[in-house]
Amino acid sequence: MEKQDITCDVLIIGAGFAGMAACARASELGLKTIMAGNSSQLYFASGLFDFLGVYPLDPATLLTNPETGLELLKKKIPDHPYSKTSLDAILKSFDFITDFLKSAGLEYKPSKGGNISVLTAAGTFKPTFLVPETIKKCQMLNKSKNLLIIDFKGLTGFSARQIAARLKERHDSVHTLSIELVPDKTVLPPMHIASMFENDDFLEKIAKKISNCGCKADLLGMPAVCGINKSLDILTKLEKMTNLDIFEIPMMPPSIPGLRLKNAFEKQLAKQFKKKSVQFLSQAKIKSEAINENEFILNAVNQNMETRIKTECVVLASGRFQSGGLYAHRKQVFETVFNLPIHQPEHRNLWHNRNLFEKQGHLINTSGIETDNVFRPVDTNGSIFHKNLYAAGTILAHNDWARLKSGSGVSALSAFTAINDFYNRHNPSL
Amino acid sequence: MFDISLYISLSLAIAGILLQIFKFNKTSSARDKLKNLKFNIIPGFFNTIFQTKLFKASKIRWAVHFLVFAGFIFLLLFHALDELISMKLFSYYEPTVDPYQFLRNFAGFIVAVGCIGFLIKKIYRAKSDQRVKGEYNNLFSIFLIFLIICSGFMLESSKIISEPIFMEMVEDYAGIDEDSGLEDLSVYWEKNYNVVFEQSYESSEEALEEGEVLNEDYCLDCHSKISSAFVSNILSDGLKKTGSVLNNYRADRYLYHIHYLLSFIMLISLPFSRLFHILLIPFASLKQQADVKTFQNRDIVFNSLTLAACTNCRICSDVCSVYPNFVIEDNIKVLPHYKINAFKKIISGAHLDVEELNRIKISNDECTRCNNCTDICPSNIDLQSLWEKLSYTLSKTIPETAGRPDTMQFAKEHDILFSPTSFKNCVQCTICTNVCPVVGYCSNSENDMTPQQIMNLLRLGKKQMAAKTQMVNNCLTCYSCQESCPSEIKVTDILIELRQAGTKC
Numbered sequence: 001m002e003k004q005d006i007t008c009d010v011l012i013i014g015a016g017f018a019g020m021a022a023c024a025r026a027s028e029l030g031l032k033t034i035m036a037g038n039s040s041q042l043y044f045a046s047g048l049f050d051f052l053g054v055y056p057l058d059p060a061t062l063l064t065n066p067e068t069g070l071e072l073l074k075k076k077i078p079d080h081p082y083s084k085t086s087l088d089a090i091l092k093s094f095d096f097i098t099d100f101l102k103s104a105g106l107e108y109k110p111s112k113g114g115n116i117s118v119l120t121a122a123g124t125f126k127p128t129f130l131v132p133e134t135i136k137k138c139q140m141l142n143k144s145k146n147l148l149i150i151d152f153k154g155l156t157g158f159s160a161r162q163i164a165a166r167l168k169e170r171h172d173s174v175h176t177l178s179i180e181l182v183p184d185k186t187v188l189p190p191m192h193i194a195s196m197f198e199n200d201d202f203l204e205k206i207a208k209k210i211s212n213c214g215c216k217a218d219l220l221g222m223p224a225v226c227g228i229n230k231s232l233d234i235l236t237k238l239e240k241m242t243n244l245d246i247f248e249i250p251m252m253p254p255s256i257p258g259l260r261l262k263n264a265f266e267k268q269l270a271k272q273f274k275k276k277s278v279q280f281l282s283q284a285k286i287k288s289e290a291i292n293e294n295e296f297i298l299n300a301v302n303q304n305m306e307t308r309i310k311t312e313c314v315v316l317a318s319g320r321f322q323s324g325g326l327y328a329h330r331k332q333v334f335e336t337v338f339n340l341p342i343h344q345p346e347h348r349n350l351w352h353n354r355n356l357f358e359k360q361g362h363l364i365n366t367s368g369i370e371t372d373n374v375f376r377p378v379d380t381n382g383s384i385f386h387k388n389l390y391a392a393g394t395i396l397a398h399n400d401w402a403r404l405k406s407g408s409g410v411s412a413l414s415a416f417t418a419i420n421d422f423y424n425r426h427n428p429s430l
Numbered sequence: 431m432f433d434i435s436l437y438i439s440l441s442l443a444i445a446g447i448l449l450q451i452f453k454f455n456k457t458s459s460a461r462d463k464l465k466n467l468k469f470n471i472i473p474g475f476f477n478t479i480f481q482t483k484l485f486k487a488s489k490i491r492w493a494v495h496f497l498v499f500a501g502f503i504f505l506l507l508f509h510a511l512d513e514l515i516s517m518k519l520f521s522y523y524e525p526t527v528d529p530y531q532f533l534r535n536f537a538g539f540i541v542a543v544g545c546i547g548f549l550i551k552k553i554y555r556a557k558s559d560q561r562v563k564g565e566y567n568n569l570f571s572i573f574l575i576f577l578i579i580c581s582g583f584m585l586e587s588s589k590i591i592s593e594p595i596f597m598e599m600v601e602d603y604a605g606i607d608e609d610s611g612l613e614d615l616s617v618y619w620e621k622n623y624n625v626v627f628e629q630s631y632e633s634s635e636e637a638l639e640e641g642e643v644l645n646e647d648y649c650l651d652c653h654s655k656i657s658s659a660f661v662s663n664i665l666s667d668g669l670k671k672t673g674s675v676l677n678n679y680r681a682d683r684y685l686y687h688i689h690y691l692l693s694f695i696m697l698i699s700l701p702f703s704r705l706f707h708i709l710l711i712p713f714a715s716l717k718q719q720a721d722v723k724t725f726q727n728r729d730i731v732f733n734s735l736t737l738a739a740c741t742n743c744r745i746c747s748d749v750c751s752v753y754p755n756f757v758i759e760d761n762i763k764v765l766p767h768y769k770i771n772a773f774k775k776i777i778s779g780a781h782l783d784v785e786e787l788n789r790i791k792i793s794n795d796e797c798t799r800c801n802n803c804t805d806i807c808p809s810n811i812d813l814q815s816l817w818e819k820l821s822y823t824l825s826k827t828i829p830e831t832a833g834r835p836d837t838m839q840f841a842k843e844h845d846i847l848f849s850p851t852s853f854k855n856c857v858q859c860t861i862c863t864n865v866c867p868v869v870g871y872c873s874n875s876e877n878d879m880t881p882q883q884i885m886n887l888l889r890l891g892k893k894q895m896a897a898k899t900q901m902v903n904n905c906l907t908c909y910s911c912q913e914s915c916p917s918e919i920k921v922t923d924i925l926i927e928l929r930q931a932g933t934k935c
Contacts (some may be wrong), residue, residue: 040916043861113725187880254861283918322857330539 014317015039017409018393047257053127053405059361093416095131106264123166137247148217154188175215183278224248343397368397374421446701463712474716484808497544528654545576587665602649614640626673710739763793855917862911
């Protein structure tokens with residue numbers, strides 16, 4: 001096995017949304033950055049950026065404006081990542097992410113402050129903060145519109161009829177159309193359909209089928225498979241061909257909007273890679289070797305390379321159980337790289353509520369790393385573990401992001417704040 | 431001579447029955463035998479006589495079986511054992527008098543029809559049913575019965591056309607000679623009873639009338655009209671042309687010996703063939719079966735003697751809840767009928783290697799204990815308890831250190847396929863399938879399984895099935911899947927290992 005030594009300013013462990021955001025910020029600030037991890041977790045991202053969709057949980061309140069919920073949240077959960085900072089900082093971190101993605105060609109609809117209600121593949125509506133341009137026309141949906149929903153035969157997990165059935169309660173005029181793409185295929189993976197959409201002839205065929213279906217519609221909802229790259233251009237082309245307003249409906253993983261996000265991040269960071277300010281270690285298992293006052297030494301092992309990394313700062317964005325950032329042992333939860341203290345229920349019996357659908361959620365979902373105001377892990381006494389070790393993303397404690405619908409917001413905020421804090425102390429002159 | 435061979439076969443049969451009972455029963459412990467003394471009299475009686483459970487399971491099979499069963503029992507009691515039964519019950523009994531002559535023919539006829547039904551079904555299934563493809567065994571008993579019936583009809587018809595027998599009978603009972611009308615009687619019998627005479631007589635009206643009078647005087651008491659023996663009558667019509675030759679060689683004597691020989695063979699083979707179920711079904715039917723309650727209390731323990739009542743009808747496999755497992759995996763060992771035979775082999779002391787035993791054990795573990803097989807078993811065998819017994823027996827017979835002998839050696843060489851850590855993290859997110867260029871290119875028929883489905887097969891322990899898929903061979907080894915896997919499963923490496931392993935794993 002080959003060996004190499006590298007030195008850097010920031011090591012980011014994890015290549016999910018928080019890791020990508022941290023890496024983007026660090027490279028923009030000109031820090032020498034290494035990102036270790038597996039960006040494929042972004043396939044699970046819906047592509048929607050949530051700020052705060054639901055609060056309080058019981059009774060479940062869908063928020064039209066996240067600010068109202070945020071005030072209450074800060075009072076009720078003082079340890080929540082949002083409670084450590086201001087509304088302004090959160091909005092700034094979102095702005096940073098959208099600007100970064102815009103330069104990579106992935107446009108998000110600018111926020112007017114409130115939440116947007118997005119139609120999902122289950123036929124339900126989900127409150128979210130920012131949506132890709134390809135999804136934004138979902139807002140045009142109201143009672144006076146004739147809606148046509150299409151699906152593709154072989155695309156599992158997306159049924160136009162299912163969505164129409166749910167929508168019938170609120171909309172009178174919902175039509176459906178099921179389009180057969182490849183005759184002898186019973187299962188078509190969404191990515192394969194998305195790449196078909198990048199072909200103009202294919203687009204024309206689809207447009208013809210939609211025009212010939214005989215439904216009077218002025219708004220078209222389709223699964224989010226409208227091309228992998230330049231999705232907005234493709235969607236606009238299709239709109240011209242059909243004379244309809246079209247919006248995408250986000251789907252189950254692997255989600256194409258998530259893939260677009262991953263591609264946009266990687267594309268933009270690769271530009272930095274050329275300048276040698278960013279380096280990737282994909283699919284590497286990280287182990288901590290030594291920690292000094294001013295530097296960390298870690299070992300990264302992937303298939304054919306053993307890398308010794310000397311770094312000044314580490315951002316731990318390794319995620320939770322599925323991505324391996326946390327490990328659920330029979331008796332307690334461990335953090336896998338530094339074995340940091342984890343805020344968790346005292347006993348395994350308390351991890352989950354007896355009722356699976358308990359509105360307040362389960363205690364295990366709020367377990368994680370406790371931090372100070374700039375997201376540096378602290379122990380039970382409140383003293384920090386290391387001045388340059390940060391944690392970002394879902395690994396943070398008191399953060400039931402799936403229920404609160406706050407995943408992207410917490411990730412963006414913690415990554416952005418952590419890198420800013422390190423940068424300010426690293427270069428005090430600026 | 432006849433008596434000696436009868437006694438020899440009878441004693442052989444009894445010895446065989448005792449041997450079989452000993453063989454099947456030796457695996458039941460004393461506790462089993464004691465606990466098994468609970469009986470269910472009335473349903474057991476009906477099942478024995480009318481095969482009520484078979485009727486519930488399949489009407490057609492019941493009909494065919496009942497034809498053979500009813501016909502054969504009638505023939506056994508009133509024809510084979512006529513000296514013991516018919517003659518004592520009916521004072522005017524003569525085998526050639528109606529209704530006995532007709533009933534004997536009728537019984538023989540329905541047995542033959544039933545046998546043909548059985549044979550057609552067997553051959554049809556051996557050709558079309560994938561579970562028993564090419565299996566032509568188990569035809570012995572039914573074929574033997576068919577031969578006995580055929581030889582019986584042949585014997586009867588050869589007796590009908592026999593001139594020598596006619597002469598013997600005339601001598602014994604009529605006492606007439608050529609002067610007093612033997613010729614007339616012969617003419618009458620040639621016309622009405624199908625007897626074939628070497629020298630043909632002129633059949634004049636007068637002769638026939640004379641013959642009829644003589645017939646009434648001497649013969650009619652013991653010989654009903656030949657037409658009531660409807661099968662033999664038709665057969666004798668066919669034999670007429672070769673009648674004189676057959677009469678010369680006394681074919682009836684040969685057929686007589688053949689008929690008895692076959693019957694003795696059947697008697698001897700009774701304990702060693704499927705016919706043994708005739709004796710054991712009453713026992714199995716009368717015995718109480720385990721139901722939920724008795725099963726939980728362990729009140730009834732399986733008595734392996736009832737296993738001899740199995741006729742290998744495979745109805746249990748038709749209703750088995752794990753039948754889909756068989757369809758998907760092509761593993762016949764999960765089906766009840768296979769397991770019964772395997773258990774028979776095990777208790778008979780046949781040598782099965784550890785690997786085979788292990789496979790049977792693993793397959794037996796797939797049983798869901800749904801009780802369908804026990805409910806339907808026409809022989810009323812307590813199959814539910816048998817699977818417990820099989821599981822227990824196998825856990826005793828397979829040495830603990832044996833592990834999985836077929837995979838142990840291989841596992842060391844190909845760690846990645848056999849270590850559960852290789853794919854335990856798989857969340858079936860389908861990303862590997864999404865990024866796979868082969869899936870995108872090939873049609874469904876060329877690609878039976880996608881990478882994520884193969885990972886799922888491996889998680890379920892179906893390595894052989896995974897190795898057989900087209901995907902394993904179609905893989906381009908572009909490593910897209912492995913690089914994209916969020917759970918960092920070595921999808922491509924696993925596919926390559928599978929390809930190299932072939933069906934060996």
